[in-house]
Amino acid sequence: MIGFCCSVVGNKLWSQQQCKGCFLSFAFKRKAVTRHIKLFKIVAGQHTTNKQETSSTNPLERTVDTEQAQERKDLYQLWRPTGEELFRQYRIPFGLTNEQLVEKLQLLSESIEDKTMFVWINRDLFGYRFLFWLTGITMKEKQDGDVQTAMKLESLRDWIIESVAKIDRFLVRRVKQAEEKLKGLIQDYSSFKASPEKALGRIVGQYEMDYVCLWVVVYTAVIAWKLRAARSDSPVSHPSSLVVSECRRIMEQKEFFQRKTPNGLKIVAQLFDQSVEEINPRLKELGNMDIQELGRLMTILELLPADPYRLLCRIACNLYDGAILLQYGVENYQIGSVRFGLDPYSFDSESRIPKLNNPFISSG
Numbered sequence: 001m002i003g004f005c006c007s008v009v010g011n012k013l014w015s016q017q018q019c020k021g022c023f024l025s026f027a028f029k030r031k032a033v034t035r036h037i038k039l040f041k042i043v044a045g046q047h048t049t050n051k052q053e054t055s056s057t058n059p060l061e062r063t064v065d066t067e068q069a070q071e072r073k074d075l076y077q078l079w080r081p082t083g084e085e086l087f088r089q090y091r092i093p094f095g096l097t098n099e100q101l102v103e104k105l106q107l108l109s110e111s112i113e114d115k116t117m118f119v120w121i122n123r124d125l126f127g128y129r130f131l132f133w134l135t136g137i138t139m140k141e142k143q144d145g146d147v148q149t150a151m152k153l154e155s156l157r158d159w160i161i162e163s164v165a166k167i168d169r170f171l172v173r174r175v176k177q178a179e180e181k182l183k184g185l186i187q188d189y190s191s192f193k194a195s196p197e198k199a200l201g202r203i204v205g206q207y208e209m210d211y212v213c214l215w216v217v218v219y220t221a222v223i224a225w226k227l228r229a230a231r232s233d234s235p236v237s238h239p240s241s242l243v244v245s246e247c248r249r250i251m252e253q254k255e256f257f258q259r260k261t262p263n264g265l266k267i268v269a270q271l272f273d274q275s276v277e278e279i280n281p282r283l284k285e286l287g288n289m290d291i292q293e294l295g296r297l298m299t300i301l302e303l304l305p306a307d308p309y310r311l312l313c314r315i316a317c318n319l320y321d322g323a324i325l326l327q328y329g330v331e332n333y334q335i336g337s338v339r340f341g342l343d344p345y346s347f348d349s350e351s352r353i354p355k356l357n358n359p360f361i362s363s364g
Helices: 026-044 064-071 084-090 098-108 115-121 128-143 147-167 171-187 189-194 196-201 208-232 239-253 255-260 263-271 276-285 288-301 307-328
Strands: 345-347 354-356
Touching (some): 098 128, 115 147, 171 189, 171 239, 189 239, 208 288, 263 276, 263 288
16 A cells, blocks of 8 residues: 555555545645645656756656666665664654654754655654554544644644655565566576576665665565465465565565665564564564664555555564564554555554554564
C-alpha cells in the first residue's frame, strides 16, 4: 500500500464506500487524496519539487538516465544518516506511546532547523501506522469542535509526510529495478549456475539503497517460494526458486555481501525461520541502532503493495514491535491499520483503531 491513508491503494483510489476504517471525512479525504497522489509520485520517482521546471522538463517525460543522475545527487540514497552528532541532536528515544510522541513533536516543532533530517533520523517512528493514527486523532479533534488543536495536528502531520516523501523518493522505482535485475539472473540461469557469486555481485548496485532494495526483493522472493512450497506440500525445484535460494545463501555467507548488509537486515535474515520462543531472547539484547534499522526496513516495505512484500513487512514489524515491548514495556506500540497480506487484524469496538495481532504481545 502506497501512501498513508487507506483512501489510496497503490495508485488507485477507493470510493468513500470502499474506504473502510478510515477516519477521513469526505471533504478532508479529497484534500488528503491529492497529497497522497503527490506522495505516491515522489516515492515512485515520478515527481519533482523543482518549481522552475518547464513543460519540456516534466519529470514524467524524463529518461531513466536523467532521473538516476538527479537521484545520485540526493543525500537520501543512503540507507540511514551517519554522524553521532546528528543523532544526539535529533533522535527521539524509544519507549514513547503515540500520544507522548505527538506531545514531544509539538514541543520540538518550532525549534527543529532541518525537519527533513529530523524525520530521517527518526524515520522508523513515522511509519504508516503512526500516520494513520495521527490522521484519526486529527479528525476526532475536528469533529469534536476543537479546530485549533486539529489544525496543529494537521500541520504536524503535513511536514512529516513531506519529509518522508523527500527521504523515500524513487524508492518504488528502485525496487522495480532490483526486481528486473533478479529476473535477469533467473532468465540467464545457465550463466548464473556457472558462477552465482559473480553473477550476483554484478547487480548489487553502487549505492547503499540499491543493495537494500535488492536484499528486499531477494527475501520477498524467498517468502513467495516458501508459500508456494507450503501449498504444494513438496519442495520446489524451479530455476527461479534455486536462484533465489542461492542468492540468499550468498548474501548471508559471503563476506563481500555481509559487509554491504545493514545490521538490521542481518537480524531479519538470522531470525527469518525461527520461532517466537527462539527470537525473544535475541530481541532483548538488540541495541537501539539495531531496532531503528528494523523499523527503517518496515517503513520501506510499507510502501510496496504486493502480498509477499507485506509478509516481509509483517516480519520486520513484529520484530520491531517485539524488541520495543520486551525492552521498554510499551504494549501495542504504534498499532494501526497496515495490511500485511495474510496477517489477521482485529478492531477495538470503542476506539475503532485497528490493532495488529503481534505474536510478541500477549492477549492476557
